[in-house]
Amino acid sequence: MASKFVYKMFQEYYNRDFRLENPPEQIGSREFGFVLFSEGVVRHKKFNTKDELTAFLQKFIPLDAYYSCAYYENPEADMEKKGWLGADLIFDIDADHIPTMCEQLHEEWICSNCKFSGKGRVPKNCPLCSGEKFEVKTWPCETCLASAKHETVKLLEMLMRDFGFSKDDIHVFFSGHRGYHIHVECEDVKELDSIARKEIVDYVSSLGLEISIHAPILKSLEKKQNFGRNIKFLSSGWSQRLFLGLQNFLKKAKEEDLRNIGLKKDTVNIIMNNKDLILRGLRELEKLPTVRGLGSETWRKIMEHVVMLQSAKIDTVVTTDIHRLIRLPETLNSKTGLKKVEFPISDIDRFDPFREAVAFKKGVVEVKVSSAPKFRLGDEIFGPYKNERVELPASAALLLVCRDRAEVVE
Ligand SMILES: [Zn+2]
Ligand SMILES: [Zn+2]
Structure with missing residues (x-):
């Protein structure tokens, strides 16, 4: 390289x-x-x-x-x-620690054992030889x-x-x-x-965060008792983050989003039909509102999703x-x-x-590109390329050579 x-x-x-x-x-x-x-x-x-x-x-x-x-x-x-x-x-x-939809477009892997290659997320085992080691070509997308x-x-x-x-x-x-x-x-x-x-x-990535501490009403719903029912979200820390995150999520949530976090169709309908009421309740009471048909399990699923959205993936x-x-x-x-x-x-x-x-603003270099997704540097858009010779600004050529996607034509 x-x-x-x-x-x-x-x-x-x-x-x-x-x-x-x-x-x-x-x-x-x-x-x-x-x-x-x-x-x-x-x-x-x-x-x-x-x-x-x-x-x-x-x-x-x-x-x-x-x-x-x-x-x-x-x-x-x-x-x-x-x-x-x-x-x-x-x-x-x-x-690399954040799952994205675009991996399919730019990630490439080669089995270290049999050299079988593919695009998209790296498989656990090579489809050809079941090997577990791969060379991965990522992309700064x-x-x-x-x-x-x-x-x-x-x-x-x-x-x-x-x-x-x-x-x-x-x-x-x-x-x-x-x-x-x-x-x-x-x-x-x-x-x-x-x-x-x-x-x-642990704090920033929400590891071990106990939701019912911030929303005690969950515990009281689970145990069918009154303790904690009236405790509000706090105005700081994770409690406030969950409070705001929950409102944000519900405000934008479509049926599909609610289905994706594992809620049943009936439950999704109740939420969609009562969205304004739920949001108003949340804002005014500063705790999870009581809505007929929404039990602790539903709220827990929603809150767990909100925790995931709010934590920092480091x-x-x-x-x-x-x-x-x-x-x-x-x-x-x-x-x-x-x-x-x-x-x-x-x-x-x-x-x-x-x-x-x-780092480089001047110069052009001719390279032979094996493969590269579409990319941008500054105001210029390049690619996608597949087995072709192109003349590129030095910074773009360097990027491709460093990513092992191209060789300089001597
Ligand atoms: Zn990407
Ligand atoms: Zn293999």
């Missing part, structure tokens, strides 16, 4: 356009790691200044560059001797990235509203491939151990790993040739990864 063309492009980027405007805080206490074109993985590096780091990048031209979320006494030492001082709190939201952004928005809201982090403590980045990174940097999080971070993960392992290496901002992602870029939280709605992360 690491072709001469990729090396040439990366070299050009690091020596001409690369600027590390916001290097990691306390740079001298961080461990750096790289995947280099020839030497492969290099870890346990330390840089005292951003100039030292920049000089290294310009000389060694990494395929990928990472730094530790952790702060160490001796970043260069072996893991046990590093002297862990603390770590930023980081979140990784990757489209707009729809996938839009869903990743939606998850990011939910997470940011929880971090600010429920945990009380300020905007200044939170940095949001496009990863350069299929997702977003959120770094929380402040004294309050630094010393949290892995277990404390797991608590935060890669949990990244957040709990207090030694994690994460991609260095402003460096290129070898999976795409796009940059990891930061943007202000307030810009999240209009942030366009396929514009802001493009």
Whole structure:
């Protein structure tokens, strides 16, 4: 994959356009790691200044560059001797963890054993040889990235509203491939151990959330007793999130949506016929309204769906790993040739990864494309391509070569 063309492009980027405007805080206490074109993985590096780091990048031209979320006494030492001082709190939201409808259009897999290949979601077993290992060709698709952004928005809201982090403590980045990174940097999080971070993960992803605590009326319906019937949704935290999420879901829900969460036809009819009444009841009473024909089981199914809609789908392992290496901002992602870029939280709605992360604005390259879905970079739309030679802007050619979908015509 690491072709001469990729090396040439990366070299050009690091020596001409690369600027590390916001290097990691306390740079001298961080461990750096790289995947280099020839030497492969290099870890346990330390840089005292951003100039030292920049000089290294310009000389060694990494395929990928990472730094530790952790702060160490001796970043260069072996893991046990590093002297862990603390770590930023980081979140990784990757489209790979979010089911989308477009996978059918852009995912390709090849059985590692018999080379049988197919499109769409990767099967559990190869249809030909029952093998379980596959090479997967994913794609940084707009729809996938839009869903990743939606998850990011939910997470940011929880971090600010429920945990009380300020905007200044939170940095949001496009990863350069299929997702977003959120770094929380402040004294309050630094010393949290892995277990404390797991608590935060559980909170944002709603693991172990007991619905009847937030809607006690469910328990009273189940046990046919009055306890908790009059307790309202709280005005903060998950309780409020469920309260608003429930209204939102019901307002937009069509018959089909209600059927899809496992409700029977009669129940769906009751909800559709009483929608306004239910919504008004919810707003006025701030608890689940009593409606003839809607029992605890129905409400539980609806609420479970709302919990799923409201939780943030994060890669949990990244957040709990207090030694994690994460991609260095402003460096290129070898999976795409796009940059990891930061943007202000307030810009999240209009942030366009396929514009802001493009590293090369000039030049054209002729490539032979094996296959590629339709895609966009900046204002230009490309493809779909199938076994054809095309002349493309350098950034588009680089994306295809990095995704292993094309080769440069020499
Ligand atoms: Zn196979
Ligand atoms: Zn997609």
